[in-house]
Amino acid sequence: MDNNKHYDVIVIGGGITGAGVARDCAMRGLSVLLLERFDYTNGATGRNHGLLHSGARYAVTDRESATECIEENMILRKIARHCVEETDGLFITLPEDDLDYQKTFVEACHASGIRADIIDPAEARAIEPSVNPDLIGAVRVPDAAVDPFRLTVANVMDACLHGAESLTYHEVTGLIVNQNRVDGVKVRDHRTGEEKEFRASVTINAAGIWGMLIAQMAGVTVNMFPARGALLIFGHRVNQMVINRCRKPANADILVPDDTVCVIGTTSDRIPIETVDDMRVTDDEVRLLLAEGEKLAPSLATTRILRAYAGVRPLVAADNDPSGRSISRGIVCLDHETRDGLAGFITITGGKMMTYRLMAQITTDMACAKLGNNRPCETADIPLPGSEKPKSGNAQRSFAFNAAEGRHGTMTSKISMESDADKALVCECEGVSVGEIKYVVENQHVHNLLNLRRRSRVGMGTCQGKLCACRAAALLGRFNNNIPKAQEDLAEFLDERWKGMKPVAWGSTLREAQLTATVYQGLCGLDKAITRKEGSK
């Protein structure tokens, strides 16, 4: 990469917002550099429900967000077909809830343009057998499931197809400011330790909650309120439709079927900005999620929990309210030139994963105005790579092909499944083949097992990496011709898996973790291999 190259736009943050901005900018012909300090989706993007909101949840309290949601919902079904599963959702009223709220809710949905059909509790039980049978009311809405990892990577891939450059493990350590103008960024390459500088006409801060710190580097203030949410992943799909509570939004009242699992969440707690990198989930959070989750689907009480995780929403205080009491979930796009007299710098924050495309459009419009580019936005019409209309073909497909197609859509045709070696499964729980791993390593910025997991679901299944981690590490080691690094990577990956299991380590999940430890530490001597290596440094 040419450090002296001058870009039109530098985008900071490889979450869904940054990826969406990079794609939009690149599609409008701008030269783009996307920078991510760790891996794509490392922040809030990779730590939410995976819910494609219909907007119904916000209809009563935030009409504007609700309207944005339903519009983007319909757009994403078209442009991100392979990332979305059209499940529909239920808003259920339980005996302890006020049934009158249902009427308010449905009216608000209709006013926001959201389909909301009241159905009989008996019908709700028939179409979603896992639902709490005691429900007294149900409304069917166009909620759906979306895979944030796929959605983000598809945006990055498309940005790159349109000429953008993208670097992961490049952390912004400072901004280059000259006479009230941001000229670019200083970065550290975490993989080599190298310090670099990149310059651009416009620098876009899309770093989520960390955007507050980026803004500080530029000497401007953006008031954010980190709101932490914890979630639980269950071992298999209990429900086929999204299940919500029909009441004012509260804790743990959404259960989403995501791929092979289902996810209950979230809690919501304000935390100080200093603690946003601490993602540990507490016992209290687990208890609360379980207690509330059982009310949506009673079988959750006896379903194995795979892991717990938490994310931090970047809520933003409205600019005209310095006290921060009026917090919006709406989109906040700040032109620091007009706001703070700092040219060449834009912050995009607030909003939701759901509205990333709209956020990207607003931001790109602002950047384009500064750069004198008047190409229209096309991101609402052109499908993401993998989401093109599938060629009809109903040949009997293999398990691994079907699993891969769910992840890569039409790009699955680029995955080699000819030889027995390529067809062999690396991850048995999630049906990930050697061919699929080759494909993501070659096309989707994979440097380690963590990246590989997010691109392919390796290690996301029931065994949480026990069977697949060593196979995948060996493959990566072979591709990179660096086996010692693969060993370290393997140890880190298993540690990361354990962190998610620890808060729910009982029953089968605990047995699973113990067997994993026995295999890797006892049988393979992994910790000894790592210690020996560190000792010889």
Next chain:
Amino acid sequence: MATTQLTSISDHNFEQCLKCSICTVYCPVAAVNPAYPGPKQAGPDGERYRLKDPKFFDEALKLCLNCKRCEVACPSDVRIGDLIQQARMKHTTHRPKLRDMMLANTDLVGSMATIVAPITNFSLGLKPVKVVMDAVMAIDKHRTFPAYSAQKFEAWYRKNAQAQQDKFAHHVSYFHGCYVNYNFPQLGKDLVTVMNAVGYGVHLLDKEKCCGVALIANGMYQQARKQGEVNMASMRKSINQMRRPIITTSSTCTFTMRDEYPELLGVNNDNVREHLSLATRFLFQLIDEGEVKLAFRPDFKMRVAYHTACHMQRMGWAIYSTELLRMIPGLELVELDQNCCGISGTYGFKKENYETSQAIGSILFADIEAAKPDYVSTDCETCKWQIEMSTGVKVLNPISILAQAIDVEATQKLNGVR
């Protein structure tokens, strides 16, 4: 944490799978047929995907023998075989072919065949007939159908045994199964001999239908369920009204009625299950508790290799048969290593499975040859056909061996039978 979480459960315990893969190591099919994904993939792994979308159902699941060796191997009590069978029940789009219907309807076909048994046996053995069956019906030409008996067991029983049964102090009902009724009444006669000798009268059930194991294997679940209900009604009557427990001489029928009925077919067998036992187990327990005694002929000599049928192993009952055989002074017992014979009921009769079937059985066949026994003994009739066809060694049910080994009069005397 809610305490319910500590004992989390799922259908057939599928989520208790720790992915240790021991089941795949013990799967006889996966070892010889790469087209079969193995029990872990076909069972708990596949189930997660089938819950997401039924399109993930794989027709290769029909290659499962339903031997349940995976379940025996599983340290986490995952009912892998049940999961696979249930997935087939739920998702398969293939309707049973004529051949499958004929193989599965052991009752109907058996009734028709026994009427014209000599002709049936003659023609089933003819080479041209076998070639036609191979080509048209896809029943493998290497297979020989078990010969049909000219007289059904039930007919023999009514004519020769029924009248004497009421005089005994104790009573059992006998679920003879299709094989004894149509193909091999001798085993039923042996059972009557042994039970009468220890003072038990043997009675038929009010109504007996095929247990349905072949119907399940061939996808005819509705019919299997119906037959199951008939059997359970007859057995309940036997247990509740006549105080007669039920014994059998087929491990597979027993396993099907005890475990597959509630787990797969949803046929309730409460209050029956614990009174339904294999004759060898029933006898062993009586002897063990000192209720009955056996006296043996001093001149009896036999070298026997015992083969544990898959469903026998699933029930964990092989020990009753082997311990019973060990009681016979002149009997030299070789316990064969636990390997599937490969036939699995109707599975091995199908042309497409012949090679898999024989490859699976090859380890067992070699063991039998090395053991040089006079007879092989097993509690399963389909293992018997497979072993006889593949090794040439004759196979006897332990009850038949017992019938030959005991001194009937001395045994009667020991048990106070007049």
